[in-house]
Amino acid sequence: MQKCFRHRGSERAMLPLGALLVALALTACDRPQAQNKSQQTAPPPxxxxxxxxxxELVEWDEYTGRFEAVASVEVRARVSGYVDRIAFVDGQAVKKGDLLFVIDPRPFERALAQAQAELEQARTKAQNSALDVERGKPLLERKVMSEKMFDDRANLLREAEAAVKVADAKVATAELELAFTRITAPIDGRMSRATVSLGSWISAGGTANATLLTLLVTQDPIHIYFDISENNYIKYKRMAELGALGGKDGKGADVEVALPDETAFAHGGKLDFVDNRLDPGTATMRARAILANGKQMFSPGMFARVRLAGTPxxxxxxxxxxxxxxxxxxxxxxxxxxxxxxxxxxxxxxxxxxxxxxxxxxxxxxxxxxxxxxxxxxxxxxxxxxxxxxxxxxxxxxxxxxxxxx
The missing domain is CATH 2.40.420.20 (conserved putative lor/sdh protein from methanococcus maripaludis s2 fold)
Structure with missing residues (x-):
């Protein structure tokens, strides 16, 4: 009887616990349904x-380019001497033939005078030799003069005439050296600064030992060089063959340039050179465009952005x-x-x-x-x-x- 009583008490104790578990399960089942219902009712974002x-437009390929002068001249003297005059201001624009430097001309004037005197001396000897030959002709006919003596006079005449030519060449050389004391601009352009001052000794010649006097560069027009990739080079060649990019070799294609402080590509030019080989180190091809530079906005050595039409x-x-x-x-x-x-x-x-x-x-x-x-x-x-x-x-x-x- 006591054993049966304990079993019924355990059942009464488990009833409230079971009801609690069932309630929790029902609550858990209801939550995702509520969440799904809220998701279904949320509007799309x-x-x-x-x-x-x-x-309608053209796609452009952009590159970094560098300006270089069409012509650049290192001004050096052709004769050695002391600087007697500097005839330009640093940075001045000059024309071809304008005077730049004067080397002290006095030693060269004396050399010219000496060469001219030697020429006159040689001409006098030649004239005397010619007279001796003319006087000897009748004597030779009358057998008064031997043929050997007459031949000696004729040879002296030829030597004297050759000496006249040598002296004449020396005069021309002295005149040329005197002219070289005046150093003039070989091209139109803008001067750099003078690297020598008045009274300085300058060495002549085209070697490394020759004194560099200044640098002269052209300004208008001006070149800009840039490197294009191998793939773009092939693309441009195919476009050129179809007539969509300049001539058959791409020359004459439109190029636009913008300076570092510019947003728009406001400066136009033409492609005028493409190198004949690909650089194996960088796999690029060197190209060049030419631009007008009347306002002197561009200077050799400056960098700029360059763009070339990449599509029609x-x-x-x-x-x-x-x-x-x-x-x-x-x-x-x-x-x-x-x-x-x-x-x-x-x-x-x-x-x-x-x-x-x-x-x-x-x-x-x-x-x-x-x-x-x-x-x-x-x-x-x-x-x-x-x-x-x-x-x-x-x-x-x-x-x-x-x-x-x-």
């Missing part, structure tokens, strides 16, 4: 979408950079369908144009691309799209809007 801008004029799709996402491997955009479903598109990008990014591949003009709220949209989910129209004028060009190949 709002984003802004726009169709790409379509514009074509219809191009553009989007703002805010619409472009990046992962580890690709650039992409999110496209919203008519029903609000989001899908991902990998894109191939080009340079900036008036604040918008050129999209070479991946989207079309009719696609609605997420331009704002990119972080709220997920591929495979729906969004509420607020459609807006993009315009080139609505985006302010940035300082980095330089067309660059990517």
């Amino acid at each position: 709002a984003v802004t979408t726009s169709q790409p801008v379509v514009s 004029l074509k219809s191009t799709v553009l989007l703002p950079d805010a619409a472009i996402g990046t992962d580890q491997a690709n650039k992409f955009v999110l496209v919203v369908a008519e029903d609000g479903m989001v899908s991902r598109r990998n894109v191939q990008l080009g340079p900036l144009h008036q604040g918008l990014r050129i999209v070479r591949q991946g989207v079309g003009p009719q696609d609605w691309v997420v331009t704002s709220g990119l972080q709220r949209a997920r591929p495979g989910q729906k969004v509420t799209a607020n459609r807006e129209t993009l315009r080139l004028s609505a985006v302010r060009p940035a300082a980095s809007d330089a067309p660059v190949s990517r």
Whole structure:
């Protein structure tokens, strides 16, 4: 009887505990249903979408170039002597033939006078020898003079005539050296500073020991050199063959230049040289353009940005950079369908144009691309799209809007 009583007491104690477990289980089952119900009732995230801008334009390839003078002359003396005069101001613009330096001419004037005197002396001897020959002819006919004596007189005449030529050449040399004491500008251009002062001794010649007097460079026009990659060189050659880039060799193609403090490429030039071999160390080809420099804005040694047409004029799709996402491997955009479903598109990008990014591949003009709220949209989910129209004028060009190949 006591054993039966204990069993019934245990059953009464377990009843409240079982009811509690059942209540907890029912509560746990109700929570996800409530959460799902709240999720189902939440509206899709709002984003802004726009169709790409379509514009007819040329894509440009940008390079870093360096200006160099069309002609550059190291001014050195052709005769040695002391500087007697400096006839220009440092940095002065000069014309061909303008006087730059004068070397003390007095030693050269004396040398010229001596050479002229020697020439006169040689002419006198030649005249006397000629008279001796003329006097000897009748004597030779009458057999008064031997043939040997007459031949000796004729040989002296020839020697005297040769001596006249030697003396004449010495006079010409002395005149030339005297003329070299006046150093003039060989080309039009702008002077550097004078590296010598009045009274300085300068050595002549074209060797390393010759004294450098100054440097003269041309200013207008001016060259700019830049290096293009092997792939771009091949691209330009194919464009040139189709007549889309200058002549058959690419010469004459339009080139645009911007200085470091300029945003726009406001200076135009023409491609006038492409090297005949690829640099094996850098896998680049040296190219050169020529530009007018009437305002003296460019100076040899300056750096500038250079761009060359990388494509012919074509219809191009553009989007703002805010619409472009990046992962580890690709650039992409999110496209919203008519029903609000989001899908991902990998894109191939080009340079900036008036604040918008050129999209070479991946989207079309009719696609609605997420331009704002990119972080709220997920591929495979729906969004509420607020459609807006993009315009080139609505985006302010940035300082980095330089067309660059990517």
